[in-house]
Amino acid sequence: MNKYYIIILAVLLFGCTEEDLPPENNEPIPEEPEVYVVPVVVHVLHSGEEIGQGSNLSEERVRRQIEILNEDFRRKEGTRGFNDHPAGADARIEFVLARQDPEGNPTSGIIRTPADLTNVPDHVPKTEVDLMANFNYWNSESYINIWSAPYDRGIANAHLGSATGPDSDLPGDDRFTKPLPGGAEGIVINRWHFGESTLEGGHNLGRTLTHEMGHYLGLLHTWGTGDCETNDYCEDTPAVDEIVTSSISFIGCAGERVMIANYMNYTHDHVMNIFTRDQIQRMRYVLETSPRRNSLLDSKGLEAP
Ligand SMILES: [Zn+2]
Structure with a gap:
């Protein structure tokens, strides 16, 4: 091997530093995949x-709140939901308040229902989603149910929200919070964390719903079960073996810097601004294949009656 070839070989082997390379997962996302539009109903329990x-x-x-959700999922320029991280992307998933209710009547997609959480009949299962669904529930084939839960001030910052996960064949499916058989599905947001407010504590910019919607569409927390091996099944979210609440950057597994801005952390709302390409692929896959997710794309709730 002469000197000339050795130089070429060296360039081929070492010419690209890690920083020059695109994020680990090079799975191409089609240039302009279809924008999936999903109807939601917000049950304001009060x-x-x-x-x-x-x-x-x-x-x-x-x-x-719905506008913020869309800013985040569409990575909209000029909003807090924008990022220019190489692993970040526009999910091309949008959410609209339902225009038609299950009976075929026009609706604003905002339903107000008085709810006494201390007075729930015994037959109602004790999951948080079933408790809320007891007051109002639209079929999950056609709508994503979102409840604003009328909790006391004392629970603010202690419990932010919860969501049921999809039925899927994704890795990590067994770790989703599944609905009870025949039970309700949806997303509960502690009303103190619903939308924007002056609430102190860092969770006041509407990102609780962004996070819970991630779960509803098949995402796990970035730390997975809290070890370096099985995390969130997304190659482009650096592995971390502890719950991420920090707003200050730190090093996780394998010497990698933890992606504190990921929506699937517990970081403060102002720190969050990224779904990665792998996360987006999981969510789009769920919308394409999972029961009671795929059907949302053809919901009559999208159209005025
Ligand atoms: Zn979560």
């Missing part, structure tokens, strides 16, 4: 206040 007071959230606050 304690009897006037509209816009206390737990009876204003229409403006609900609409702004």
Whole structure:
């Protein structure tokens, strides 16, 4: 082998530093995949206040929450949901307030229901989603149910929200929070964390719903079960073996810097701004293949009656 070939070989082997390479997963996402539009219904459960007071959230606050959800999922420029991280992308998934209810009537997609959480009949299963669904529930074939839960101030920052996960053949499926057989599915958001507010504690910019929607569409937390081996089944979210709450960058597994800005952490809302390509692939796959997710794309709730 002469000197010339050795130089070429050296360039081939060492010419690219790790920083030059694209993120680990090079699975091409088609240039402009279809935008999936999904109808949601927001059940504002309240304690009897006037509209816009206390737990009876204003229409403006609900609409702004859905707008934030779309800013984050569409990585919209000029909003907090934008990022220019090489692993980040536009999920091309959008959410609209339902325009038609299950009976075929026009709707704003915002349903207000008085709810006394201390007075739930014994036959209702004790899961959080089933408790909320007891007050109002639309079929999950056609709508994503989102409840704003009228919890007391004392629970703010202690419990933010929860979501049921999809039926899928994705790796990690066994770790989703599944609905009970025949039970309700959806997303519960503690009303203190619903939309934007002046609530102190770091969870006041509407990202609780972004995070829970990630679960509803098949994402796990970035730390998975908390070891370096089985994490979230996304190659482009650096592995980390502890719950990520920090707003300050730190090193996780394999000497990699933890992606603290990922929506699937417990970091503060102002820190979050990224879904990665692998995460987006999982969510789009769920919308394409999972029962009660795929059917959302053809829901009559998308159209005015
Ligand atoms: Zn979570």
